[in-house]
Structures are given as C-alpha cells and as structure tokens.
Amino acid sequence: MWEKLANIDNRILYLLVALCLVIPIVKPIGMPISINEDLTVPFYDFIESLSEGDIVLFDISYSASNDTELTPMVKAVMEHCAKKGVKIIVAGQWESGLYFTKSIIEEKAEELGLIYGEDWVNIGFKAGGTATWRLMKTKFWEGAMGRDINDVPFEDLPLMHRVQRLDADTFAAIICFTSGSPGDGTWITYFPEIPLLTGQVAVQVASRMRYLQTGQMKGLLAGMRGAAEYEQLIGHLDVATKLMDAQTLAHLLVIFFIVLGNIGYVAGRRRNA
C-alpha cells in the first residue's frame, strides 16, 4: 500500500490541488483570519499615524504574474491612505507593473473619490535604474522627465508643485509593492532616511524579515495573506479575504501529503530493514 502511495500519479495530486482551490473560490467557506502583530499591524499603525496632506510614494515594482498577491494590497493601502487624507504619488521601477495596474488604480481612485492631480498623481515607469531615482532625490521633475504616465506636464498637476525632491521633507513614506529586483533594495540603499513600508510576495518575506528587525522597514505585508489581514484592519473585506479559503485548504492538502509521504518513507524503511 505504501509503495502505491509513494508512486501515485502526479496528475491525481494536481487534480486534488485544483479541487481544493476551485471549490472554495466558487463557494467561500469564511474561515477566520488572524492578524500578524509583527508584520501587518506595524504597517497599519504607520499609515494610521500619518496626517492629512502628507505625501507618500507608491512604488509598483511587480509584473502581472504577481497581481493576485500584490494588487489587493495596493487597493487596501490606497483606501487607507484616502481615508487619512494622505496624498499619493504612484511610480514604478518595473515597466510592466505600472501599466497593467494603471486602470485598476484609476478605478480605485475614482471609487474613493480622489481627484487626479490634487489627491494623487501617477508619474509612470521611470527607466534608468537607480541613477534615475538618485537624480530624483534632488531634482524630482528632471529625473521623472517632467511628465506623468499620460504625458501630462507636471506644471498642470497641482500636487506635483509640492514635490520637488525625493526626500524625507517631501515624502512621509515610501510604500514599495515588490516581487523582486529592482524593488525595496533601491529604497533601503539610497533613501534610508525616508520611512519604508513594503508589500512583498510570499517568496521574499523570509529574506526581508531582517530589515524589519533593524528598522530599515517600518512594516511588511506578506503576500495575499498580508493583503487579507490589511483588509480586515481597514474594515473592507475584498478579494484577498475571499481567496484566503482556497489558500488555506491548499496548504492543508500539502501538509497532508507531506505527512503521508513521511509516514510512507518511514514505513518503507522499517519493512526493508
């Protein structure tokens, strides 16, 4: 029996995983979600401490493949900032991420009643790597080519008149949603004086914990779970919360397979001994 289990066709396992994901997506269960006190709560508390009129920089540094994990975070944090009256400058270090999220962010801004040019501005993807961002530290308009994502000159956007430099006097925080490089490394290395909050894909969380402990990051949202927790905190349950049931069931299935595999391995060794 153990040999059969050890040699089970992978396609059966894939089917079981698919069922564990599809069923709760179609018919949500509503499992409770606890809030991480070390990662999500500091992130929330920092945004909560901001004042009306403060400016934050959203760095959309991910591609379409990480949409499920990070876009719910972007929307939740955007809603929280809007509630606090915090102004948002949206930028990106990745060429793909900002363009596929453009319509999503615009829809969310419209839903929140934000006025483009006054409450938020999308300056678009900025090529050139760290050299561009370092130029923006002292000459923001020149580094950003003086135009937003829709090619509108900064002169026509009232909010941009407050943003002349990328420094701690102008920006209350940088909120980086990232799935790789370039991403939070740019801000940690070249802009350590500006408080940094990050939304990370789950894969990167383990390697980023050290920045949280040294204070180089003020808060961290960990994957779709972090997005679901943040939705709980702001009181608006959205996509991430609805999809956590599927995530949880799939993880339970994987744990079951691991336990079963290890039992089979030990049982097989004892029989052969």
Next chain:
Amino acid sequence: MLTPELQVWVAAFATLAIFSFLAKENPFYRFFEFTVVGMAAAHAVVMEWDNYTKPFFRDYVIGEGQYYLLTAAAIGLLYYTRYMNPEYQWLSRYPIALSVGSGIGYSLAYDPRPFLVQIRGTFSDLSHINNWIYLVVFFLVVLYFVFTLGKEKPAMQAASRSARYAMMIYFGIAFGNTVQGRFSLLIGRLTFLLQDWLHLITL
C-alpha cells in the same frame, strides 16, 4: 455566460495551454511558452523607448539643448559592441566599468550603509531571548562557512551540525513561503478563468 471579449479568450486558451504541460509536454505549451518570452522582451523595449528614450531626446537633448548628454548615450551604445566582431568587444568594458563602479562607489560611500545597519542589528537589544538565539545561530552559521578551520574536533562538528539544522529550518520556512506564493499565482489564474472567462463567480 462566456465572455465575448477576444483577448480574454486568447488569455484563457494560453493559460490552459500552459497548464497542459502538467499532463504532457505538447506543441501548444511550447508555442505559448515562446510567445510569452517574446512578448515580454518586446514590451520591455517599447516601454523603455516610450518612457525614457523618446522624452529624453525630446525634452532634454533637443528641448533644452543639452547636447553633451549624447556623450553618455554614445558610451552606453558601446554595450552593443559585445555582439560585434571579437576585436571590438573590449569596448563594452567601458560602460560596464562606469555603471558598476558608480553603483558600488555610491553604495559604499552612502551613510548609513545598509550592511553596517544589518551588522549592528545583529547585536542589538540582547535583553530578549530571541535576540540571543539569533546571535548564537549567526555565529554558528558563519563558523560553518569558514572552511579554513578544521572540523575534526567534536566541538566544531557539533557547531557545524547545529548550523546545518538552523539553515535547514530557514530553508523550510523559505520553502513554505514559496509554496504560498505559488498557490497565490495559481489562485490568480483560476480566478481569471472562473470570473473573467466563464463568468461563474463575481469577486
């Protein structure tokens, strides 16, 4: 019930073609695998041209008459000598040296240097037991990778074994997070198929 939008159908078919690899390697999977790589490269080129190169020449070089910037552009073009005749490939070392050197120099000169903050953080706040565990594991793992010291003595062997266990725990945590991340990707694709393509759910 099904969406009438052509691009959603194309994306759904491409998604299913990639998933078909789970059953068996097939031409549909191959075709869409190559397509996505090509499209990603083409998209990057278009984005770079539209967001940087075009406004750079329009607004700064021509608009403000900063023609000296063309010197930097010429040095950057030397990167492409790597694809030329081998007798010219050495020219690509100049832009590489400039970009790598300026990046490293800036990183090392900037204060507080990120790695010094990390080192300082290793020894901070030793009033908490967790930070002591962190410090001990840190030294054990560093000792593990010091290959000039012999591992014959029992103390060294014990330290090496402990460091290995600690690293395995970390790799397990990283693997668990990776599994979470991969499931999130799959959930995203399934949500697209169920919502955007088949209209079976509304999130």
